[in-house]
Amino acid sequence: MKRPILSAVLVPAVVLISSGILLATAAAPTHKLGRTKALPKGVGTKIAGLIDKAGYQIASPKGPVCSIWLVKDVPIRDKFKPTLSVKYPFTAGQLVGLLQVHTKTGYTDFRGQELKPGVYTLRYGQQPEDGNHVGTSELADFLLALPAKVDQDPKPIFGFEDLSSKSAQSAGATHPAIFSMVPGGKKPIKTAAVTHDEDHGFWILNVPAPAKTKAKTKAVVNLKFIAIGRSPE
Known part of the structure; x- marks a missing residue:
């Protein structure tokens, strides 16, 4: 009588283990x-x-x-203190890195504007407080993509209008091509990774970016931005 009982216990266990494997594979x-x-x-x-x-x-x-490259020592502001909407110690218009789009079709910025295959510079910018960008992102921090063929000077591009108009050429539109940044968090990023936000379908690049202040003090910035994905708005 004990052997049937043992079988009854083992069968559900096998089903649970198999289900666990299937779930892990699916996720x-x-x-x-x-x-x-x-x-x-x-x-x-x-x-x-x-x-x-x-x-x-x-x-x-x-x-x-897509592929992303960063500036060797990203310039950061001295004595920077994050606010509710600004989390990154960068200067608006500064060069942060490069973006290369590999896919022939379907690659978009955070607004859903399609970017053609090619190379773009990535510059830091902040969302204007003009009432036209409400709901786009909780943060003002963004990366703007500019066609590499028109962005040849590494110096910061001061003035939002100039930065915006050059970035708009990336998507052949009137709005700049933007990539939303995500708070870096307090815990240092030890290893670069790409993580999936399943709720929104975002793929987020997480990298430790070597940085340097104007006083030549070296630091590391937790840099996170949505490399693949678009706003539902």
Whole structure:
């Protein structure tokens, strides 16, 4: 009489284990993060000299989607204190890195504007408080993509209108091509990773970005932004 009881106990256990395997497989990330060893072609000489050749590449099961490179020592503001809407110690208009779009179609910025395959510079910007961007993001921190062929000077682009108009050329639109940044958090990022926000369908790049203040003090900034995904608004 004990053997049937033992079988009854074991069968559900096997079902549970099998279900666990299926669930784990279904929840496995579909995008992976790799590294690059060289800069893409089409980058201005002055800008190329400031960029770290060791970049990051995000790939889907179908192949590479995009690659990102960062400035070797990203300039940061001295004695910066984050606010509710501004979390990053950057200066508006400054160069942060490069973006290369690999997919032929379907790659968009955070507003859903499609970017064609090619190379773009990434500059830091802040969302204007003009009432036209309510609901776009809780943070004012954004990265703007500019066509590398028109952005050749690494110096900061001061003035939102100038920065915005140049970025708009990336998508052939009137609005700049933007990528929403995410709070870096207090815990240092030890290893670069791409994480999935399942609720919104975002793929977020998380990297420890080497930085330096004007006083030449070195630091590391937790840099996070939505590399793949668009706002539901």
